[in-house]
Amino acid sequence: PERSTVVVGRDATRAGVPIGPDHFTLLAGPCAVESLDQTLESAEMAKAAGATLLRGGAFRPQTLPYAFHGLGKSGLRILAEAGAATGLPVVTEVTEVSDVALVAEHADMLQIGARNMQNFGLLNAVGATRKPVLLKRGIQATIEEWLMAAEYVAQRGNLDIVLCERGIRTFESATPATLDISSVPTVQRLSHLPVLVDPTHASGRRDLVLPLSRAAIAAGADGLLVDIHPDPESALCDGPQALAGPEIRELAAAIRRMAPLV
Numbered sequence: 001p002e003r004s005t006v007v008v009g010r011d012a013t014r015a016g017v018p019i020g021p022d023h024f025t026l027l028a029g030p031c032a033v034e035s036l037d038q039t040l041e042s043a044e045m046a047k048a049a050g051a052t053l054l055r056g057g058a059f060r061p062q063t064l065p066y067a068f069h070g071l072g073k074s075g076l077r078i079l080a081e082a083g084a085a086t087g088l089p090v091v092t093e094v095t096e097v098s099d100v101a102l103v104a105e106h107a108d109m110l111q112i113g114a115r116n117m118q119n120f121g122l123l124n125a126v127g128a129t130r131k132p133v134l135l136k137r138g139i140q141a142t143i144e145e146w147l148m149a150a151e152y153v154a155q156r157g158n159l160d161i162v163l164c165e166r167g168i169r170t171f172e173s174a175t176p177a178t179l180d181i182s183s184v185p186t187v188q189r190l191s192h193l194p195v196l197v198d199p200t201h202a203s204g205r206r207d208l209v210l211p212l213s214r215a216a217i218a219a220g221a222d223g224l225l226v227d228i229h230p231d232p233e234s235a236l237c238d239g240p241q242a243l244a245g246p247e248i249r250e251l252a253a254a255i256r257r258m259a260p261l262v
């Protein structure tokens with residue numbers, strides 16, 4: 001009956017970062033790792049805003065085959081270096097079963113993206129690691145399907161699972177996805193797992209990130225995942241949704257006001 005807390009990045013030298021009911025957690029970083037400078041700068045911005053986990057993409061699934069798919073292995077190294085420099089444990093997506101061991105070597109938490117929520121081979125593979133898993137909701141997944149995807153990870157013995165609502169496809173086309181705020185309290189009643197909200201990928205628009213973040217906090221989310229970039233205009237992917245300096249400060253202030261446990 002009690003809600004779980006998942007600790008990310010705990011080892012012999014670090015206490016780790018808790019995600020759960022008593023610890024509102026901000027995960028932030030660049031949607032795609034582009035260079036060491038850009039990632040370091042993003043990591044510093046994230047930390048200054050109160051983020052305790054650095055989230056960035058090295059393997060980037062994309063709808064368009066011509067879009068930037070990430071730096072792969074060198075992106076993982078850059079992310080790990082930026083994480084070490086700022087003291088922030090690192091979260092990144094893994095898209096292929098064959099990359100799970102490599103990504104687990106460089107990251108403190110493994111993200112399963114919306115497009116892979118029902119990639120059962122991948123769920124089994126991350127379930128066999130001892131790294132916490134961030135499981136995003138599939139764009140067309142019901143809450144039950146999402147929880148059953150988590151069950152795949154759990155049945156391999158890995159119980160360190162954090163869910164992330166990132167919007168679902170509806171008839172509404174004003175935003176890439178419709179943030180399903182009701183999923184937050186619903187999942188918290190059906191499951192003991194922590195639930196984050198990603199207002200960035202749901203809205204695709206930087207001006208909507210702050211209002212959706214406020215809604216997520218008010219609904220009881222255990223944390224937020226947001227994209228940031230030191231220069232969104234030059235971002236290699238998803239620039240229009242990335243927060244830069246002023247918006248990050250505004251978001252940090254809203255979190256301080258509404259979720260003082262951060």
Ligand code: PEP
Pocket residue numbers: 031057061093112113114115136166198201
């Ligand atoms: C991401 O988090 O980088 C991402 C692409 O999001 P999603 O899998 O939710 O589309």
